[in-house]
Amino acid sequence: MRPADQIENIIKKMSFKAGPEMDKDLWAKTSKARNEFNKTILAPSQHNIGRIIMRSPITKLAIAAVVIIACLIGVSLWRTTGSGIALADVLARIEKIKAFRYKWSMKMTSEDPNKPYNFEGCATELISQEYGSITKSGEPGPNGGESTFEEHYFSPQKKTRIDIWHKQKRYSKAELDDVHVEQIQKSSNNRGDPLAYLKEIVERKYKSLGRATIDGNEVEVFQTTDPNYPTVGFKNPQVDVRIWVDVKTRLPVRYEQKLTEQTGDGNRFSQQIVMYDFQWDVPVDAAEFEPPIPDGYTVTVIKLPPNNEETAIQGLKQCVELFGKYPERITDVYQRVKLLLSEPRGDTLPAERLQEEIKGLTEDEIKNKLLMPIRGLERFGCRLKWDNKDPAYYGKTVTPKDADKVLARWKVSDSEYRVIYGDLHAETVTKEKLAELEKALPK
């Protein structure tokens, strides 16, 4: 008999590889799925909706970095540096500013010869307290210019978000409700989840590096190298964060963040974010916030349902109407229905029903009327999970006829749960009552 570790090693060595033909087919279908997905609906998830101006992860970093600036310049360290500049005073000035523009760039480099990696991105931002925000992101061009491949417009007044994808020649318009708008504003006004992260940053120690000159203006440079500086995707990096503050205006003129990590094989990975060309208190025109949609771009109009219990119930109803039963899972139900639409199997009841339902409908009608309730259901399910509301769903065993059986539940307080029953009525019950109800569920 083989020793345990030997058998384990043998099993570990098991290897199956795709042959060239399989590889070609697999990649072709994966790639096709991606392309089709890009052509169809690409509405923001609930997660993204809450971060409208952070639609692009690159933008997210940039915005986070801007917030870092704001925080660095004063939230918790209200003190002067001996040079006369009080960072808290700088923060107070920024808070009074109605609109500002800036540019940023980011570079990431891996020195690993086996896994070389280079990434460069850049963007321009316009943030207005009155009109919302505009983000134009892209990559540096060959002659120092920039090529824009994404534009994002958020208007709290109009309650819309418009995303333009130039490479795909398409754009989407999301109609938001008050809750969505509030969520976006919370995140962009530093009151959302980035705040906790950034508060940690401003608690770091920083020092003044003295004065310098930028574009003929005298500035003071501040630096933090605290190893505990929060970073994304880095483990114990070397940190060097600097901010240049104009001595006259007491406003930032430049920000740099350099993170360097030594990987296990002795190579280095680094990331550099630079923010520059700050224009504070700029005049803005409402017209600037009207997205210029080029001719020929395809549009997807997204009417997102509110992320609440009512939406979830509508989604469950829609599933029953379309498929005659509840889905087994709700956290991927929309993805599954979309898959069913793209790869219909005529010999199955769900596919037949779905094909019947979509006859004569336009793409917008399919997305916004037929599928949106299901999308809302999936988002609601995912949100409960992300928010750790202790959700459970029993669509596998509970049917629309089960008026007394728990179909779905989630926590609303330490002692109470909200319950949706099989017949889709809902009520709040105590923890103890829920335990009884769940005990009675079929195994």
Place this chain on the structure above:
Amino acid sequence: MIEDELLKWKFKSGSKDALQRIYEKYRDYLLTLAMALVNDASLAEDIVHDVFVTFAQSSDTFKLRGSLKGYLATCAVNRCRDQIRASKRQPLSLDEDIPMKSVFNLPDTRMISDEQSRQIADAMAQLPYEQREVIALHLNAAMKLRHIARLQNVPASTIKGRYQYGLQKLRSALNGRL
């Protein structure tokens, strides 16, 4: 690890290059895992296909936390479970994974493996599915036992038991053959 973080990030930004890199990096890993779980080349290919197709369409919902490798492995395991359940039930329902039409008539020639790997997969196929899943996830997907316990929603001690029993059976099954 860092590469995966960047890939996730770029993927969410809509980069097709990132998707291709993720595909190339994890294709064979998922194929091996699927083979360990279902021991059927055609089915394993369908599962890997399904994982990538769904993944390719998930950039707007894909959560940017946790390990990419673990995420893909979990997707593959869920599909394997669904396929196994589906094979016991008819007809296809909304909740089963929707098998893509297989255009492949000779799946064995499409997948490259050595004789030893095939023998191991055959031996693993003899195990109860729960034991097979623990062994495949631990040894082929390098997942920790406590993570598997969380995934299967059973106590860690049960997972350890399944692992040990499964290994013991494999040891007997493979003894003298490899």
